Amino acid sequence: MPTSTVENYLRRLYLELRGRADPLLPLGRLARAMGVVPGTATAMVKALADAGLVQYEPRGGVGLTARGEQLALHVVRRHRLVELFLVQVLGLDWSVVDAEAEDLEHAVSERVLERIDALLGRPKVDPHGDPIPTSRGQIEEPRRISLADCPPGRSQRIAQVLDQDAAFLSFVQRQGLAPGAIVTVVRRQNAADAVSVRVGQQAPVALGLSAAAKVLVEPASAPRHLTSPRRHSERRDSRSHTLPRKRRPFPAVS
Amino acid sequence: MPTSTVENYLRRLYLELRGRADPLLPLGRLARAMGVVPGTATAMVKALADAGLVQYEPRGGVGLTARGEQLALHVVRRHRLVELFLVQVLGLDWSVVDAEAEDLEHAVSERVLERIDALLGRPKVDPHGDPIPTSRGQIEEPRRISLADCPPGRSQRIAQVLDQDAAFLSFVQRQGLAPGAIVTVVRRQNAADAVSVRVGQQAPVALGLSAAAKVLVEPASAPRHLTSPRRHSERRDSRSHTLPRKRRPFPAVS
DNA sequence: ATTCTTATTTTGATCCATCAAAATACAGTG
DNA sequence: CACTGTATTTTGATGGATCAAAATAAGAAT
Ligand SMILES: [Mn+2]
Ligand SMILES: [Mn+2]
Ligand SMILES: [Mn+2]
Ligand SMILES: [Mn+2]
Numbered sequence: 233m234p235t236s237t238v239e240n241y242l243r244r245l246y247l248e249l250r251g252r253a254d255p256l257l258p259l260g261r262l263a264r265a266m267g268v269v270p271g272t273a274t275a276m277v278k279a280l281a282d283a284g285l286v287q288y289e290p291r292g293g294v295g296l297t298a299r300g301e302q303l304a305l306h307v308v309r310r311h312r313l314v315e316l317f318l319v320q321v322l323g324l325d326w327s328v329v330d331a332e333a334e335d336l337e338h339a340v341s342e343r344v345l346e347r348i349d350a351l352l353g354r355p356k357v358d359p360h361g362d363p364i365p366t367s368r369g370q371i372e373e374p375r376r377i378s379l380a381d382c383p384p385g386r387s388q389r390i391a392q393v394l395d396q397d398a399a400f401l402s403f404v405q406r407q408g409l410a411p412g413a414i415v416t417v418v419r420r421q422n423a424a425d426a427v428s429v430r431v432g433q434q435a436p437v438a439l440g441l442s443a444a445a446k447v448l449v450e451p452a453s454a455p456r457h458l459t460s461p462r463r464h465s466e467r468r469d470s471r472s473h474t475l476p477r478k479r480r481p482f483p484a485v486s
Numbered sequence: 487m488p489t490s491t492v493e494n495y496l497r498r499l500y501l502e503l504r505g506r507a508d509p510l511l512p513l514g515r516l517a518r519a520m521g522v523v524p525g526t527a528t529a530m531v532k533a534l535a536d537a538g539l540v541q542y543e544p545r546g547g548v549g550l551t552a553r554g555e556q557l558a559l560h561v562v563r564r565h566r567l568v569e570l571f572l573v574q575v576l577g578l579d580w581s582v583v584d585a586e587a588e589d590l591e592h593a594v595s596e597r598v599l600e601r602i603d604a605l606l607g608r609p610k611v612d613p614h615g616d617p618i619p620t621s622r623g624q625i626e627e628p629r630r631i632s633l634a635d636c637p638p639g640r641s642q643r644i645a646q647v648l649d650q651d652a653a654f655l656s657f658v659q660r661q662g663l664a665p666g667a668i669v670t671v672v673r674r675q676n677a678a679d680a681v682s683v684r685v686g687q688q689a690p691v692a693l694g695l696s697a698a699a700k701v702l703v704e705p706a707s708a709p710r711h712l713t714s715p716r717r718h719s720e721r722r723d724s725r726s727h728t729l730p731r732k733r734r735p736f737p738a739v740s
Numbered sequence: 741a742t743t744c745t746t747a748t749t750t751t752g753a754t755c756c757a758t759c760a761a762a763a764t765a766c767a768g769t770g
Numbered sequence: 771c772a773c774t775g776t777a778t779t780t781t782g783a784t785g786g787a788t789c790a791a792a793a794t795a796a797g798a799a800t
Binding site: 237269279 | 756757759760761765766
C-alpha cells in the first residue's frame, strides 16, 4: 500500500545515507537526488514522518526510522533482483538496467519476485556488485576500498561499482573494469589526481580519482562466490557492449 | 506519456467492446468494469475524448477512436506478452497471471518487451489463447464457436478461454479443458442449460451454458501452431496446479 | 400524458504529488 | 553586532483521479 512515490523516496534516502557519516540527510540533497524542488521534498518528508517512516529534524535533515529502513530495503531488494534478472535472463546491458528497474521495482509482486529469486539461484549481488537484501530485509554491506585508495602493486578483483550512470558504466565496461575483473593499480599520481590501473596485458588505464573512488575492489585472493556475479568474471574479447550470456534460457526459436 | 490509468481505461474499453455488436459501450458498463463509481467514468471519458482517444456520445456511450484503439492494442500486447512470460519463464499459474500483468503492463519498456518477445519466440497467443497484437498494433481475432454452440460428436481442440477469473481458470484446468486439449461435446441438454464434454477417457464433464460459452474451440484438424501455445497441448498426469515447464531457462543453482 | 425507474451527468470535496514564489532561519563575514 | 547569502520552509495553486450525493434525462409503465 505504500505508493510508488513513497517507495522511491525511501530507497533514495537509503542510498544517499549509505556512505556518509551523518545519519541525517539535508533536505536539499534529497530534493536534488529526487529531481524535485526543495519545497516538494519538505512536504513529502513531513508526510513520511507522519507515517512513521522517517525521522525529520526541521532544518536538520531526514533519516530513516527502523520501519522506513525495512521498507527501503525491500524496495532495494526488488530493484536489484530485477536488475540482475534483466541482465541475466533478458540479456540487457548493465548500463541500462538501473533505469529499467526504476519502474519495475514497484510492479513486481512478492510472488513474481520469489520466482525471479529462485530462477537466479538466490543471488547475493546485483550486476553492479551491490548486495541484495534478503527477503527479510537484511543486508551486509561489505566495506571495501576503492581503486582510489588501493595499494599499488597488489592484484585486486573488482567487486562493486558505485555509480549507476549509463555513460560511466559503459566506460567502465569498455575498459574491462566490470565486477570480477582482476586488476592492479600501477601507481598513484597525486599531482594529477589520477591512478593508473592495469587490467590484463593491456596498457594501463588512467582514472581520475573521483572515478577511481567509485570502483571498489577486494584482494584477488578473497573468495569469489560471495561477492561478484560469475558473469563478470572472465575477460571478454569484445567490443560488443552487450555482456555475453553463457547460454540463453532457451533457444530463440522454441 | 499516457498515465497508467489512461492505459487501463483504454484496454478495458477495448476488451469490453470485443464481443458485442454496438461499437458504443454504455458508461455504466465501463464504470463497473473499472471498479469505479459512474461519475468517475464520465469524468475520465470526457478527458479521454478531449485527448482524442475515445469518441463520447453523452448518454449514448463511449467508443475507441483509431488512435485510442492503437494505444489500447499496444497495452493489450504488453499485457499478453507479460502473461505468457510469467507462465513460460517464471512458471506462474495461468490463473494468476492476469492479475500480475495488470501492474507490469505499465512498467515494461519497449526495450524489455522486445527482449521478452524474442525470448518467447514471437508468440502469437497468450496463455489463455488470446491473440497477441503485433508490435505495430495489428491483431487478428479469429471468430470461433464455443462449447455452448458446438456440434456434438465432432472432435474439437480448446483454443481460447474468455474469462480471466482465477477460480474459473483453475476449474477449467482441473477439468483438463485448457487450450490445446482435445475434447468432444457428448450432448447438449437444453433443458438443463448444460452441455456434456468428454476429455480423453474420463467420464464426461457437465458445463453450464454460461461457462461453456467462455471456452472456445476449433476443429481438431485445424493447424495447431497458429492458435494455441504448445505447453497446453498434451494432457497432464497432474493434480499439480502449476503448469509443467518443459525446461527451466537454466538450472536453479547455476 | 403523467408518473415512475433507472442510467447518466453534475457538483462539490478530498487526496496525492508537484511547482513557483515569497518568507524565514542560519551560518558566517565584515 | 548587523549584514548577507544560502538552505529550508511556507503559502497558494495546479493536475490527475477518485467519491458521495444531488440533479437530470430517457425509457417504461400506468
Ligand atoms: Mn522507482
Ligand atoms: Mn544496481
Ligand atoms: Mn493495468
Ligand atoms: Mn490473457
